Amino acid sequence: MPDQIKRLLVVVSVLAILFVVARTFFIPEGFGKFGHYRAGSLDSIATLPVNYAGHTACLDCHSDVDQVKQNSYHRSVNCEACHGPGQKHIESMGDSVLAAPRDRDYCVLCHGYSSAKPTGFPQIDPIAHNPVKACITCHNPHAPDPPKIPGDCSACHAVITRTKALSPHALLECIQCHLTPEEHRVNPRAVKPGKPLVRGDCGICHAQEAPGDKSIPRIDFERHGDGFLCWNCHYPHNPESKKK
């Protein structure tokens, strides 16, 4: 073997040996046990402290509140959603107290109007709805029945109301097209409002012969729309999709 190669081999071998030795010092224990990671990490993460106690933890001491809440509209809202993390409160045996949001800003997070919120979710306009007053003045957060049964559909159907208000149908009452049992006001999910079923329902105003204002657009019922139901094309709450 040429002299140069011998010398280089020495250098390379030394480096290789140093590398192999260093590995035993630097690779942490448990690395590779479950996969290409440090097995100890699973424990480090699993034993991190918990801040939210979970919905069942409150029941041990506050079952009375829960009894009320579980029959109310807020039955699916967990305690800590409004009261914040409760683990410290439990661990301190009640010494550290949980905050209860009392100002308007908090309830509005869920109940403030937004067009992106799903249909039928109870929403109010925070500026118009009893301004300045704290929500809890009229609504018990654990049984948030409105003090008065909602008179207006807009209490829950805010997007539709606002959309309709910008449309040619602005002056139409909701109940003119939707026959709604009274119970819907208290039990909205169980009892639903009715909807028009046949073309003739729109024809009450829009047929050629229909009585009513001359400005209401009239169509030839035989021919218009190929016999499809009117709302297949026209959104009844904003029929021409135009702003007023």
Place this chain on the structure above:
Amino acid sequence: MDRLTEQLAHALKSITGYIYPNEIELHWGILIVIYPYLTGLVAGAFILASLVKVFKVKALEPTYRLALLTALSFLIIAPVPLLSHLGHPERFYEILFTPNSKSAMAMFGFVYAWYLMMVLLLEIWFDYRAELVRWAEESTGFKRLAYRALALWSSDKSDKALAFDKRAVRLITLVGIPSAFLLHGYVGFIFGSIKANPWWSSVLIPVVFLFSSIVSGIALMLVIYLVTSLWRRKKIDMPCIDKMSEFLLYALIIDFSLELLDFVHRLYQSEESIEILGNMISGRLFISLIIVQMLMGTILPLIALGITRVRRRVLPEELRRMIYLLAAIFVQAGIFSTRWNVVIGGQLFSKSLRGLTIYKMEVLGIEGLLMAILLLVLPFVILGVIVKILPPWEEEVHSPTI
């Protein structure tokens, strides 16, 4: 942390469209732009050196050793921006001892080590060994010890040993060419393999990186050779720099074609990301991409070098030298801008494809402009030191000037 909050608050105001909330912070900044720039220069300088040994381009002989030493100087500094950028640089060794074999970045650590030790250092050693032995004999005291150590205490100056050295250099250069391709192509792959990012995810990126590295390496050697010759008041070897600029021209043509291909391909396929990327190019990246990378860095040098190639006999030497120098400098700016456009550009648009953010480079601090400038200057400083220990100049082969 306060400076970070300030930066991010500023960025928050400058967003256009929608970005994912976590995308407000740009994670890879100027340091990560510098890193591929440096490794590109390494690969490019090495390829230039390989033209001499493997492809036997005699005209480039004066730059052979200089190119190797330049590659070494830049390779030494190349990991510095990476280490400085890490959140925990003290844990860097993890990449060597527990590399994730599925991660391009992990494998790069070994590619780097291979290239540094098995290619560059080895080739330099074999090329200089005979002189190291001779310099050791001609020196005394500490210098003598240093040279003997560098020669690994070899003292064989026989013809057989010298012939072996020569063959070794040739073989190593042969292995070194694909290694250089791997070194910088790999950096391209680190970006190109990220499917989450449509600006990066491309089969072409490793190839584009490679050819742009060759371009920047040759251009760098052009500048270094011109500057060092002027500095040492030596006559410039015109056939040498004519040849260098010829290869620069060819490399530029290939590089330009590849980048054009990428551009045309993107436009033609017109995937979902085309809109936001188009916004980014015509907005945030207009100056760095259209002006600096395309115009200044590619088209102007192509024209200039094309003219000097075709009209070489007509143009006087001084004019040609000036054009080469300017073209090489423009090319460097262009290639740096290329790296900028890839790294920063890839983070300026949101992965929601709906918005753009901004990158505001700091001046001070470890990710700042001053640090960047330092990292770009350091390799030259190191080169200055190395050429004193291992002079690459042919005339000074007899007396090292430490």
Place this chain on the structure above:
Amino acid sequence: MNEDKVERRSFVKTLVGLVATAGAIPLLSTFDKIYASANDTENELIGGKRYGMGINIKSCIGCGRCVDACKRENNVPRDPYHFRTWVERYAILMSGETKVDSPNGGMEGFPAETSEGEILRSFFAPKLCNHCSNAPCVQVCPVGATYTTPDGVVLVDKDYCIGCRYCIQACPYGARFFDPATRTASKCTFCYHRLSKGLLPACVEVCPTQARIFGDTLARASQLTRFFRFNEIQVLKPDLNTRPQVFYAGLDGVVR
């Protein structure tokens, strides 16, 4: 002449041998680790469990309680730059344009919009780490600091992470961020520290409309199974083949 040939052959042999030895040692010693790719977690699931989350877009009211609870539970910086989960609001207009926003991640709810006449449809989309079973972030981590647990949760080992931020670049969903306190990558952990105690992740715990459903995707009878049965399920960016474990019902096509 023959001597030259023999010498050349032996030279090449020794050089190759040198190279091979030098190269093989580091490589061999890394391959002795279990080659556990994220793909293989399906085979290696301990206890046969894989955690996942279902999100019902139609139930989300954009209240932001999940964002707030997550930050409180996991000590995430309360600034608008770091989120483990966030809520986006989409408004598709009559013109066909889509407007998306997420002010402070939706943590304090959303400001009211005033363009009802132009809105065709509008909804909220909660986002978080998808805990992909073919996670690109796990693939690119150079040191093995991020990994998939045997029960399908993707975690970050903050004591091992070197802070290179490659995983943050590799995540297609923007779920990761750089924690300025630990100087490591961080993201949603499905509240792994709560799961072992039989608790739900904080975001699931506080959601007032049960828009988030958590459980074992492989269970035969669970809330999540019911969710899978009765809804058309979508995931984000399916074309990237990350195999996310966060499943959306009612996900609109404009959501990225």
